[in-house]
Amino acid sequence: MDKKLQLPDYLVNSIESFCEKIPLKNLKEASVRLSNNYLAGFVNKRLQAPLDHIAYLATRFPATFAACSSVFHQIKLKTDKSFETLLDLGSGPGTVVFAALEYFPSLKKIYIVEQDAFFIEFCKKTLRDHFPHVSLEVLANDIKKTELKEVDLITSSYALNELGEIEFNEIAERVFSIQKDLAVFIEPGTPRGYSLILKLREMAFSKNKFPLAPCPHSLECPLAKTQKWCHFSERLPRSSIHRFLKEARLNFEDEKFSYFAASNIEAAPLLDRIIGHPRKHSGHISFDLCTKEGRATQEIISKRDGTFYKEAKELKWGDCLES
Structure with a gap:
């Protein structure tokens, strides 16, 4: 099964339709402002003007979509379930929603928790x-006050890092208490992001999850x-407007x-x-490798391993290694 890292055409067209209405100079200024906030650690800073939202769609949405797609790809390899209901906490423009629909077209009912009116309307x-x-x-519109729905699939992507420790623990407790099937959490691949995932992992095990x-x-x-710290990486192509807005040399x-x-x-x-x-x-x-015995170790596979070596040559960071 191929990873669907690139934005589907319908999302590309939708974002480009917004960008076409704005002078590139203004859009670039908003993109630089957004990037500076991220670099300074202000990931929780609320977007204000519509211009800032469009800059987010053009520069951040493709990358977070790729991360979500990568996660759902790995999940799909481990389960053949057809989820019909989804609850997404802190949805933004619906990044998780649209990535999930690529892998689970069986979805029929989606609940979201989001406070940004622009992103809600986009979704x-x-x-x-x-x-x-x-x-x-x-x-x-407030993840801290939401009465959660019991669904097949609960998700949260790049959202729980916006909560304080007490709120974070309360939300996690509520998620695991109503979890019907699968709960998926995605955070930035930073030491802090990993620390939050580690807490969620420990809490899940204390609630008899696997x-x-x-x-x-x-x-x-x-x-x-x-x-x-445990994290993964996905490489995605940049569109021409993405390269322009981020002043990026690489494609x-x-x-x-x-x-x-x-x-x-x-x-x-x-x-x-x-x-x-x-x-x-x-x-x-x-x-x-992180092994099923609970160790972080290294393994070397050589040409002498024949077919195993040929298969291993195709593996990437984040894949499973079958011994």
């Missing part, structure tokens, strides 16, 4: 235009007490993220997970 209109069979309901991805075990994370960007998918049912089999870029040498490949 509503896009669903009406391209997924008329899908029903959307905005539960509330890892579906990426963890191949329910033991203590082997990176928890090291200087490293691609790498989006780093951490995630955890908690299941009510124990998955099998659990396979070693590749937790870094494979290092390809002459005649062999070196992998950094």
